[in-house]
Amino acid sequence: MAAADTTAAAKWRWGLLDVVVVVFALVPVLWIASLSFKTTATLTDGNFIPREWTLENYRTIFSTSQFVRALGNSIGIALIATVVAVVLGTMAAYAVARLDFPGKKALVGVSLLIAMFPQVSLVSPLFEIERSLGLFDTWPGLILPYITFALPLAIYTLSAFFKQIPWDLEKAAKMDGATSGQAFRRVIAPLAAPGVFTTAILVFIFCWNDFLFAISLTSTERSRTVPVALSFFTGESQFEDPTGAICAAAVVITIPIILFVLFFQRRIVSGLTSGAVKG
Amino acid sequence: MADIVLDKVSKSFPDGTVAVRDVDLEIADGEFVILVGPSGCGKSTTLNMIAGLEDISSGELRIAGERVNDKAPRDRDIAMVFQSYALYPNMTVRENMAFPLRLAKLDKATIEQKVTEAAKVLELTALLDRKPANLSGGQRQRVAMGRAIVRSPKAFLMDEPLSNLDAKLRVQMRTVVSRLQKQLGTTTVYVTHDQTEAMTLGDRVVIMRGGAVQQVGPPQELYDHPANLFVAGFIGSPSMNFLHAAVEEETLRTAIGDVPLGDRIRRELAAEDAPRELILGIRPEHFEDAGLVDEQTRGRGMEFEAPVEIVESMGSDKYVYLTVEGERASAAELEELAADVGTDDLGGAGANLVTRLSAESTVTEGENRRIWFNLEKIHLFDPANGRNLTLHEGRAAGALAS
Numbered sequence: 228m229a230a231a232d233t234t235a236a237a238k239w240r241w242g243l244l245d246v247v248v249v250v251f252a253l254v255p256v257l258w259i260a261s262l263s264f265k266t267t268a269t270l271t272d273g274n275f276i277p278r279e280w281t282l283e284n285y286r287t288i289f290s291t292s293q294f295v296r297a298l299g300n301s302i303g304i305a306l307i308a309t310v311v312a313v314v315l316g317t318m319a320a321y322a323v324a325r326l327d328f329p330g331k332k333a334l335v336g337v338s339l340l341i342a343m344f345p346q347v348s349l350v351s352p353l354f355e356i357e358r359s360l361g362l363f364d365t366w367p368g369l370i371l372p373y374i375t376f377a378l379p380l381a382i383y384t385l386s387a388f389f390k391q392i393p394w395d396l397e398k399a400a401k402m403d404g405a406t407s408g409q410a411f412r413r414v415i416a417p418l419a420a421p422g423v424f425t426t427a428i429l430v431f432i433f434c435w436n437d438f439l440f441a442i443s444l445t446s447t448e449r450s451r452t453v454p455v456a457l458s459f460f461t462g463e464s465q466f467e468d469p470t471g472a473i474c475a476a477a478v479v480i481t482i483p484i485i486l487f488v489l490f491f492q493r494r495i496v497s498g499l500t501s502g503a504v505k506g
Numbered sequence: 507m508a509d510i511v512l513d514k515v516s517k518s519f520p521d522g523t524v525a526v527r528d529v530d531l532e533i534a535d536g537e538f539v540i541l542v543g544p545s546g547c548g549k550s551t552t553l554n555m556i557a558g559l560e561d562i563s564s565g566e567l568r569i570a571g572e573r574v575n576d577k578a579p580r581d582r583d584i585a586m587v588f589q590s591y592a593l594y595p596n597m598t599v600r601e602n603m604a605f606p607l608r609l610a611k612l613d614k615a616t617i618e619q620k621v622t623e624a625a626k627v628l629e630l631t632a633l634l635d636r637k638p639a640n641l642s643g644g645q646r647q648r649v650a651m652g653r654a655i656v657r658s659p660k661a662f663l664m665d666e667p668l669s670n671l672d673a674k675l676r677v678q679m680r681t682v683v684s685r686l687q688k689q690l691g692t693t694t695v696y697v698t699h700d701q702t703e704a705m706t707l708g709d710r711v712v713i714m715r716g717g718a719v720q721q722v723g724p725p726q727e728l729y730d731h732p733a734n735l736f737v738a739g740f741i742g743s744p745s746m747n748f749l750h751a752a753v754e755e756e757t758l759r760t761a762i763g764d765v766p767l768g769d770r771i772r773r774e775l776a777a778e779d780a781p782r783e784l785i786l787g788i789r790p791e792h793f794e795d796a797g798l799v800d801e802q803t804r805g806r807g808m809e810f811e812a813p814v815e816i817v818e819s820m821g822s823d824k825y826v827y828l829t830v831e832g833e834r835a836s837a838a839e840l841e842e843l844a845a846d847v848g849t850d851d852l853g854g855a856g857a858n859l860v861t862r863l864s865a866e867s868t869v870t871e872g873e874n875r876r877i878w879f880n881l882e883k884i885h886l887f888d889p890a891n892g893r894n895l896t897l898h899e900g901r902a903a904g905a906l907a908s
Contacts, residue, residue: 398559399592402663403606403653404580413605417596 256481263474270470284475294476296448297456302483304366304452305434308373312430313423315374316381321411323382324389325397335382342379350443357444364446372440377430384429388422389415424491431487435480453480508570508660508693509535510556515565517551517717525551527717528565536691538684540708542698543740544846548717549697550665556695557663558582569660580609585654589666591646593638599625599649600634606657624656627686644675651686661693668703680706699846701741705729713737715842731902735892736839738787738885744825744860745843748835751786751886758886758905760786761832761857762810762879768906771886774895784895785835787885790825793861795869796876807880812859814875819865826869828859828877837889881905 262270263284265277272278288294322328323335353372354363362368392415400410416423438454445451451459457476460469510533517526526548533539541549554560556567558579567575574582585606593602600621607617625631628648638646647667654662667683668676684707687694698704704711705725713720713728713736721733725741732738738746749760753775757764765786767775774780796809810830818825834857861877869875882904886895896902 393590393592395588395590395592396594398557398579399586399588399653400594400605401559401579402557402584402586404609404657406578406580409609414594 259474259477263471263478265471267468267471270468284471285479287472288476288479293448293456293459294453297451297453298479300366300448300450301435301452301454301480304369304373304450305431307366308370308377308434309427309431311370312374312377312381313427316378316385316426316430317416317419317423319378320382320385321389321415324386325394338379338382341375342383346376346439350439353440354443363444364450366450368444369440369450369452372444373434373437377433380433381426381430384426385419385422388419388425392418428488428491432484435484509533509537510661510693510695511566511568511571512552512556513566513568515552515555515567516563517548517555517560518563525717526555529714529719531712531719531722533693533695536693538687538694538696538707538709540696540698540704540711541714542701542704542711543714543720544842545699546716547714549699549714551717552714553586553663553665553695553697556661557584557586583659584661584663585657585659586663586665587650587654587667589669591638591650591670593646593649593653595638598635598637599630599641599652602638602649603630603652603656606653610657620656621652624652627655627689628652628682643671644679647671647679648682651683655686655690655692658690659692661695662687664694664696666698667696669698669700676703683707702743705741711741713740715839731897731900732885732894733897734839734894735785735787735837735887735889736843738887738894739840739843742789744790744862746787746789746885747857747859747861748840748887749786749788749830749857749859750833750835751784753780753782753784758784758786761830762812762859763808765808765881765884765905768904770898770903770907771895771905781888781890783889785837785840785887785889787887788859788879789883790860790862792880792883793826793859793863794878794880795863795867796878798864798867799878803880804878806882807878809876809878811874811876814869814871814873815858817869817871821865823865824863824867824869826861826863826867826875826877828861828875830857830859832857835889837887837892839892 258275261275261277264280264282265272266279266281266283269277269279319334323331349372357363357368362371396414396418397410400414401407405413436454437452438458441452441455442458445455448456453476457473457480460473460476510531512529512531512533515526515529516524518524529548529552531539541552543549551560555562556569558574558577562575566573569582569584594605597605603621603624604617607620612620621634622631625634628651630645630648630652633641633645633649638649641649647670650667664683668679671679680703683696696703696707698707708725710722711725711728712722715736721728721737723731728737728741732741735748739748749762751758751760751765754764756772757766799807812828812830814826815829816827818827863869863877883902884896884905885902886905887893888895894902896904896907898907
């Protein structure tokens with residue numbers, strides 16, 4: 228009896244804790260969403276649920292080229308950086324997990340170093356380099372640093388996934404008549420898919436959320452991404468309060484992340500490799 | 507179908523360790539050959555070299571008369587069954603079995619027909635659309651075999667295919683493997699560390715130790731005529747008893763009495779460099795309760811008395827464990843064998859004898875019993891190099907051979 232009581236009590240305690248955490252995490256998001264539906268007049272009335280609903284804020288942001296261009300830039304840059312980083316990361320991680328090549332430790336060490344390096348200290352040199360190379364304020368100008376900083380993350384996550392895949396599968400594929408390439412594409416890659424998708428999500432979120440590089444390495448709408456564009460939001464005139472529009476934009480840029488996670492979450496099925504080998 | 511020839515095949519690693527040393531082996535077309543030995547003896551490395559999964563450091567490997575040293579596994583046309591089964595978890599049983607055929611670019615109808623055929627042979631028809639995760643160990647094992655047989659390769663390689671199964675299933679699958687191999691008549695190389703599997707399955711058994719082949723032959727020959735101490739100790743369950751034996755004038759002094767020697771052994775021991783100490787080996791079934799031995803047989807052996815420690819009645823026989831005083835036999839080979847079984851740290855004074863007596867014997871635990879053993883069946887080994895001194899032209903002739 229005593230044991231059952233404690234588990235019931237423990238369940239309640241944990242349940243309560245979960246609720247607190249979820250509320251703490253979600254209230255700001257909901258508040259932003261709520262603000263984005265308020266009219267300028269009721270913006271500061273302190274009500275959680277808007278008294279007057281309006282889509283005016285959304286209309287405003289989508290009518291300015293500033294935001295629409297930024298959204299396009301964000302999507303394009305983040306997607307390209309993600310694809311390149313994941314493809315390169317997959318190949319590098321496979322080599323790290325499977326092969327014993329000279330300099331392997333150094334490679335892993337250096338990539339860890341890059342991941343830990345404070346990015347802010349690189350901004351000035353990058354600015355100078357990109358300016359002299361003509362990369363400043365271009366898509367590649369952002370994609371390249373994103374790939375650089377996302378790769379260590381990708382290599383780490385993916386090599387952990389590759390290490391879990393039994394090597395026997397690859398040997399079996401080779402015995403079954405596959406070339407190394409076929410063994411990788413048809414046997415290993417499908418099994419590593421959950422890892423690839425996880426990595427893709429992480430890399431995409433990193434690129435999507437970045438503000439530091441985006442604000443320092445861009446100067447016009449040509450390549451400005453949404454987080455930066457948001458900070459440049461002002462009203463039509465200096466007397467107009469852009470809070471509602473900023474909130475609407477914040478909601479809009481959260482949506483791709485949510486979609487991205489929801490879409491790939493279904494594919495991140497753990498235990499996909501079960502049944503390959505005994506145990 | 508093809509023969510496989512290993513010609514002085516060796517494998518050494520960059521750090522200088524030699525995993526396989528000058529293995530010479532001719533496997534005839536359709537033969538079932540077992541590579542057996544304790545872990546780390548190089549049997550799996552040898553198999554991987556035949557498969558092409560490991561490079562051959564020196565020597566030549568020929569399949570169907572053709573040198574294949576530098577050929578990729580896919581160009582050797584051999585199939586392999588792995589200990590872990592290595593089924594592709596993202597594919598159904600059907601897709602798993604069709605995989606090698608699809609890689610070989612066969613047309614769909616042929617693939618379907620071959621998979622169905624193989625599934626029928628292995629009784630997998632009902633499971634074709636399942637994923638490996640939803641199969642039992644035995645079923646997975648059969649799928650792994652199915653994937654191997656489906657494309658009718660030149661040879662099968664099996665790397666401890668049954669060692670992940672539980673004991674009962676293993677015995678059952680052993681017969682499946684055996685029947686399948688006979689039915690298909692495909693050259694098969696089978697690696698195992700289990701001497702029972704080696705004895706029951708193969709046409710010929712190759713015993714390996716430390717990367718070198720110890721002896722090659724049909725199972726019964728290895729059992730009856732072991733070339734050295736290692737083979738003698740490895741084959742047989744319970745294993746052969748080993749006793750320390752001191753060479754006297756015309757006899758051997760052992761814990762179970764003075765063993766007379768025949769002319770041939772004596773001649774051999776008369777040589778300058780002949781060992782002064784030997785190891786005497788007797789298999790459990792060559793002992794008998796002295797009371798049950800008829801007069802005619804009695805003359806071929808000798809008797810001793812020893813306290814009975816444990817009696818295990820198996821119904822058909824009795825395993826009787828005797829304690830005998832005296833030194834334990836010691837040799838590098840014996841220590842290695844003990845380490846492999848995991849009994850190397852089981853010490854104790856004196857030696858233990860395992861004997862297999864008739865079920866009619868009235869032997870009881872704790873008593874002193876007169877036990878007879880067959881002198882024609884004993885083996886004498888040189889502890890320095892493990893060589894079987896009783897072996898003459900490949901046949902063991904016991905201690906009395908003249």
